[in-house]
Amino acid sequence: MDFSRRQLLAAGGSLGAAALLSACGGDGAAPAAGGSPRQGGTLRIGALGRPSAITRDPHGTQGNESDYLVIALVYDTLTAPGDKDNTVGRLASAFTPSKDLKTWRFTVAEGAAFHDGTPVTADDVVWSLRRLRGTPSGAARLPGVTADRITADGRRTVVLVSDYANAELPLLTRLTTFVLKKGTADKDIPGAPGTGPFKLDWYRDGNARLLRNAHWHGGAVHLDAGEVTMFQSPQAMANAMLSGQIDVASNVGAVAARTAKARQDIRIVRRPDDMAMPIVMRTSSGPFADPKVREAMKLLVDREAMVAQVLSGYGTVANDILGTGDPAYARDIPQRRRDLGAAKKLLTDAGFDLSRTYRLVTTEDVAGLAESATLFASQAREAGVKVEVVKQESGAFYQKTWLKGDFYTNYWGTNDSVVFFASKTLTTGAGQNEADWSDTAFDAAYRKVLATADRTARTAALRGLQRIEHERSGYLLWGMADGIDLAAPKVHGLPKLPGYGRVQLENVWLAP
Amino acid sequence: MLVVLLALVFAAIELLPGDAATATSERGEGAAGIAARRHLLGLDRPVWERFWDWITALPTGDLGTSARGERVGDLLAAPLPNTVLLGSTAFVLTVLGALALGIWAAARPKGLVDRAVDLTSTAAFALPEFVVAIGLLLVLSLWTGRLPAATVTGADGSPATWTMLVMPVLALTVPQTGWNTRIVRGALADQAATPHVEAARLDGLTTRQVLLRHALPGAWPAIATGVATSTGMLLGGTVVVETLFNYPGIGTVLAGAVADRDTPVIAAVVACSAALITVVLLLADLVRARTLGARA
Numbered sequence: 187m188d189f190s191r192r193q194l195l196a197a198g199g200s201l202g203a204a205a206l207l208s209a210c211g212g213d214g215a216a217p218a219a220g221g222s223p224r225q226g227g228t229l230r231i232g233a234l235g236r237p238s239a240i241t242r243d244p245h246g247t248q249g250n251e252s253d254y255l256v257i258a259l260v261y262d263t264l265t266a267p268g269d270k271d272n273t274v275g276r277l278a279s280a281f282t283p284s285k286d287l288k289t290w291r292f293t294v295a296e297g298a299a300f301h302d303g304t305p306v307t308a309d310d311v312v313w314s315l316r317r318l319r320g321t322p323s324g325a326a327r328l329p330g331v332t333a334d335r336i337t338a339d340g341r342r343t344v345v346l347v348s349d350y351a352n353a354e355l356p357l358l359t360r361l362t363t364f365v366l367k368k369g370t371a372d373k374d375i376p377g378a379p380g381t382g383p384f385k386l387d388w389y390r391d392g393n394a395r396l397l398r399n400a401h402w403h404g405g406a407v408h409l410d411a412g413e414v415t416m417f418q419s420p421q422a423m424a425n426a427m428l429s430g431q432i433d434v435a436s437n438v439g440a441v442a443a444r445t446a447k448a449r450q451d452i453r454i455v456r457r458p459d460d461m462a463m464p465i466v467m468r469t470s471s472g473p474f475a476d477p478k479v480r481e482a483m484k485l486l487v488d489r490e491a492m493v494a495q496v497l498s499g500y501g502t503v504a505n506d507i508l509g510t511g512d513p514a515y516a517r518d519i520p521q522r523r524r525d526l527g528a529a530k531k532l533l534t535d536a537g538f539d540l541s542r543t544y545r546l547v548t549t550e551d552v553a554g555l556a557e558s559a560t561l562f563a564s565q566a567r568e569a570g571v572k573v574e575v576v577k578q579e580s581g582a583f584y585q586k587t588w589l590k591g592d593f594y595t596n597y598w599g600t601n602d603s604v605v606f607f608a609s610k611t612l613t614t615g616a617g618q619n620e621a622d623w624s625d626t627a628f629d630a631a632y633r634k635v636l637a638t639a640d641r642t643a644r645t646a647a648l649r650g651l652q653r654i655e656h657e658r659s660g661y662l663l664w665g666m667a668d669g670i671d672l673a674a675p676k677v678h679g680l681p682k683l684p685g686y687g688r689v690q691l692e693n694v695w696l697a698p
Numbered sequence: 699m700l701v702v703l704l705a706l707v708f709a710a711i712e713l714l715p716g717d718a719a720t721a722t723s724e725r726g727e728g729a730a731g732i733a734a735r736r737h738l739l740g741l742d743r744p745v746w747e748r749f750w751d752w753i754t755a756l757p758t759g760d761l762g763t764s765a766r767g768e769r770v771g772d773l774l775a776a777p778l779p780n781t782v783l784l785g786s787t788a789f790v791l792t793v794l795g796a797l798a799l800g801i802w803a804a805a806r807p808k809g810l811v812d813r814a815v816d817l818t819s820t821a822a823f824a825l826p827e828f829v830v831a832i833g834l835l836l837v838l839s840l841w842t843g844r845l846p847a848a849t850v851t852g853a854d855g856s857p858a859t860w861t862m863l864v865m866p867v868l869a870l871t872v873p874q875t876g877w878n879t880r881i882v883r884g885a886l887a888d889q890a891a892t893p894h895v896e897a898a899r900l901d902g903l904t905t906r907q908v909l910l911r912h913a914l915p916g917a918w919p920a921i922a923t924g925v926a927t928s929t930g931m932l933l934g935g936t937v938v939v940e941t942l943f944n945y946p947g948i949g950t951v952l953a954g955a956v957a958d959r960d961t962p963v964i965a966a967v968v969a970c971s972a973a974l975i976t977v978v979l980l981l982a983d984l985v986r987a988r989t990l991g992a993r994a
Contacts, residue, residue: 237777237946238954238963241766249722322735388853391776391946395853415850422944426848429839581716581959
């Protein structure tokens with residue numbers, strides 16, 4: 187299994203890197219049935235990774251979950267994904283916009299310090315953000331904010347000036363805005379002190395031991411230590427879990443969950459809205475350019491069957507709107523259901539050529555992806571549409587099909603933000619506009635969202651945006667896959683947030 | 699020979715779809731970014747030119763730079779000793795096991811033991827490593843909990859306990875022991891038919907003396923060749939076994955490098971394995987030369 191793309195996307199995107207945290211956001215650690223949090227213990231956690239993709243640079247591309255986990259525990263990002271609010275403070279305790287929503291001021295949290303005791307200054311943050319902006323994908327990570335418009339104002343205030351009004355700018359800083367000490371040399375990066383809840387004890391070939399940072403600005407950390415073991419395959423990781431060698435198997439997938447189901451001593455932790463596997467239809471040309479055809483495709487898919495078979499039931503039905511984990515996700519837009527009669531009528535109205543066979547291109551990059559294409563093809567046949575599934579090797583797919591094809595499957599790990607998808611994949615001319623969609627009403631709705639400071643008004647604008655997306659975008663989003671971790675019963679307070687929310691371990695505690 | 703082999707490796711990776719720049723790119727990275735990295739990695743130059751640069755640096759011990767910018771030498775420094783430990787342990791066990799079983803079977807041709815060894819060695823050889831590995835995992839770890847299912851490493855990069863080596867070694871040893879037992883047994887049968895062994899038997903020496911002093915020496919060349927062939931198969935098997943048991947060796951590095959189209963890494967692993975196999979074949983030839991030379 188190649189999980190790296192997913193991560194990649196994550197790193198490039200929003201990800202949440204945020205992973206981090208909720209701590210400030212609070213609430214991650216509602217004491218579960220196990221009683222109140224207890225201090226101490228070492229958590230042994232397994233995460234996927236490949237030796238060839240190992241990286242230690244917090245601003246690089248973290249292709250390995252294991253590296254991402256280690257980096258996210260050692261370093262803080264400015265903000266983090268939250269439960270009720272999509273964006274909560276992390277290293278930044280507050281963030282406030284100017285009236286025109288172009289200038290954002292971030293305040294470094296009181297008491298924030300590096301692991302060696304040095305206090306964090308605005309200069310450190312500025313240096314880190316500029317370094318991040320200077321990476322190959324820097325422009326995608328901090329869009330609209332050039333390096334020279336990241337500045338310090340005094341010891342604790344960082345000022346970001348965007349080229350355009352952007353009410354959602356703090357959302358971007360949940361990404362990979364890991365803060366290092368100003369002037370850290372590239373060669374010193376692997377052991378550089380961070381500001382995170384854990385500090386590095388040792389790191390070796392993808393495996394690491396981390397110790398609690400007793401002085402963490404974000405609050406008390408329960409665990410004494412965390413041991414990260416890198417696994418190459420989900421199967422090996424599940425075996426280690428079943429034989430008691432690790433306490434948590436992070437993001438191990440539905441197959442392992444089925445194996446573990448029979449075991450009383452293993453808990454299956456489901457993180458909803460973890461991954462979207464939409465089918466992308468090209469809107470600018472080709473057989474799916476007619477919105478009626480696209481709607482027909484969205485009507486002929488049997489979403490329940492897709493979730494049951496492709497995801498083994500570990501997922502939920504979706505409604506063709508990306509960003510299902512967003513607190514502002516429009517749940518009130520009626521769920522699209524299978525309606526073969528309506529689908530056939532739309533196809534006839536559109537003059538869709540039913541004698542042709544349409545190629546649906548897919549990859550085996552993540553579990554279930556190719557299966558989703560195959561199952562969709564058989565459902566389409568029931569509506570008289572002939573679909574041939576073509577599997578492409580990952581490299582070829584990204585070179586030849588992604589962003590270019592008429593009809594292909596795709597996947598995204600950043601599902602906690604409607605705006606993220608809008609800005610990256612749906613607005614006219616967006617760099618990753620996978621369906622080559624251009625809709626003036628949608629673009630206007632998007633601009634309105636970004637330029638609206640008032641929260642209630644913005645939520646209303648966001649709803650309008652989702653309505654257009656639901657109605658006519660090039661995405662057929664049939665369902666959302668759960669993220670699945672396996673955990674020993676003694677582990678409490680595991681993160682539940684989607685995507686990269688899963689690496690927030692400071693609230694985890696072990697029962698005796 | 700080795701140069702030709704490595705040239706083929708470069709050519710083969712060139713034929714795979716995609717290249718290292720796209721395989722290691724971020725999804726958000728634009729075409730310009732990928733083109734820039736392709737240039738940085740030298741992928742815009744003809745494959746023979748890249749091969750020439752790599753192969754001419756090889757004698758100086760420079761294995762090149764990976765697609766992610768790591769020195770390939772550094773990348774292999776930690777996993778290589780682990781794989782050598784795994785492979786050589788399996789190799790030694792295979793040789794000892796095959797000799798013991800082959801000789802035991804040859805002691806009474808067509809006897810019960812002979813037939814049983816014949817059957818089991820064929821069956822063992824027919825089993826791929828991953829089938830053996832999964833069987834071992836189920837029985838020794840998941841059902842009975844006697845051995846750890848996966849390898850976890852400590853601060854020094856080697857397996858945390860020796861028990862983590864047991865199943866990977868066994869998974870490699872079982873099929874190869876099957877193969878070599880048949881070779882030992884066959885070579886001994888050939889020797890049994892030779893006049894000097896027959897003479898020794900007629901002289902009334904014990905079966906043990908006949909086998910060890912008279913038949914075995916003549917069988918060495920065939921056994922050495924068979925065992926040497928095992929080296930290649932053992933190394934090939936490590937890719938599968940290391941992944942299944944999460945063993946931190948070069949097999950896993952190779953698997954990832956192929957996915958990344960990381961030519962220098964793949965070529966370096968091939969060069970290391972080829973060098974190792976060449977040394978073992980050379981040793982086998984020496985055994986042959988010595989035995990046959992002594993006879994001549």
